[in-house]
Amino acid sequence: MSQAAIRRPAPLPDAARLLGGPALTPMALIRAMVLAYEARGVDPSGALEQAQITPAQLKKPGASITATQMEVISGAAMRELDDEGLGCFARPLPWGSYGMLARASLSSPTLGVALKRWCRHHGLLAPDATLTLEVVGDVASIALRLHRDPGPMAELCAVSLLRNIHGLASWYVDSRVALLGAQFPYAAPRHADAYGVLFDGPTRFDAEHAAIHFDARYLSLPVRRDEAAMNQLLQRALPLTVRSYRRDRLxxxxxxxxxxxxxxxxxxxxxxxxxxxxxxxxxxxxxxxxxxxxxxxxxxxxxxxxxxxxxxxxxxxxxxxxxxxxxxxxxxxxxxxxxxxxxxxxxxxx
The missing domain is CATH 1.10.10.60 (Homeodomain-like)
Known part of the structure; x- marks a missing residue:
């Protein structure tokens, strides 16, 4: 899932880069974005064109797009709707909201403190969603519980939020935070295989709530980023993905x-x-x-x-x-x- 939520607009990539690489991101997530456009009475055709997604592709069952296409359309949708939550919450999250959340946790001494702050602050912006950091034995989890039925936005909401905080956690400690698994409170979609790429590790569906699980020892790692790194992050064109970190400090x-x-x-x-x-x-x-x-x-x-x-x-x-x-x-x-x-x-x- 794109991390455009915490970056400023960047020049669009050329067609070769836009369509290059494997098409592994489910089109179902884009269809949910289109629903957000429709709910606001805004035309999504410009954003779809920027990402080179045709109407036929949008409707095709089982279709997928590249990570760069996902980044482009996510960024365009967030700007055009002025909602970094992409319609997932009752209250829009204006452009810059996720950058503010990331910066507010930057002074944390450890990853555990940073994640707790991020989750708490997110609840202030979107009170219909509660994110909590939970530790049971050697396993830490970031759990997402929704207080209203998101309807057809359920998958986009869970995937985008958990991908966002997972990528940010890895960035904070400059380490690939390896997941032990993930769970989601809906039936397995037809593109369930894509979840192995989106999250790494086994995925469970029809769970009580959404969550990602990882080794609790990551929580004690120090936050390695500073204000200069944050300013650079907010100007990046590339998405903040876990896969960009070659080193796992655990x-x-x-x-x-x-x-x-x-x-x-x-x-x-x-x-x-x-x-x-x-x-x-x-x-x-x-x-x-x-x-x-x-x-x-x-x-x-x-x-x-x-x-x-x-x-x-x-x-x-x-x-x-x-x-x-x-x-x-x-x-x-x-x-x-x-x-x-x-x-x-x-x-x-x-």
């Missing part, structure tokens, strides 16, 4: 978590990278930047798991090896001897 912790909780999915770098929605090359490079290596992390997690099972259970060595993430008993014994100088059986019996 990568080491997330690798440990996957190795400990899903050892069967982390036998090699390719499998682990797939779980983390990255490439093996990027995984190795970012771990090196943080002073770690995949092998050292695997050894650390496997050794901890293995010694715990050997001490606290009577499982056979073969089962301990499997639970610790080894593909066979022989490789486990060899690795354990390298760690301790003893075989698992001798170490357990000492």
């Amino acid at each position: 990568l080491v912790q997330r690798v440990r978590q996957v190795l400990a909780s899903r050892p069967q999915d982390a036998h090699n770098a390719s499998d682990l990278a797939a779980v983390l929605n990255t490439s093996p090359r990027t995984l190795h490079r970012q771990l090196k930047d943080e002073g770690a290596s995949l092998q050292s992390l695997k050894d650390e997690v496997r050794r901890q798991r293995a010694t715990e099972l050997l001490l606290r259970t009577k499982r056979p060595i073969k089962q301990v090896a499997e639970a610790a993430g080894f593909q066979n008993e022989k490789s486990f014994i060899r690795a354990f001897k390298g760690w301790t100088g003893k075989s698992p059986g001798d170490w357990r019996g000492q």
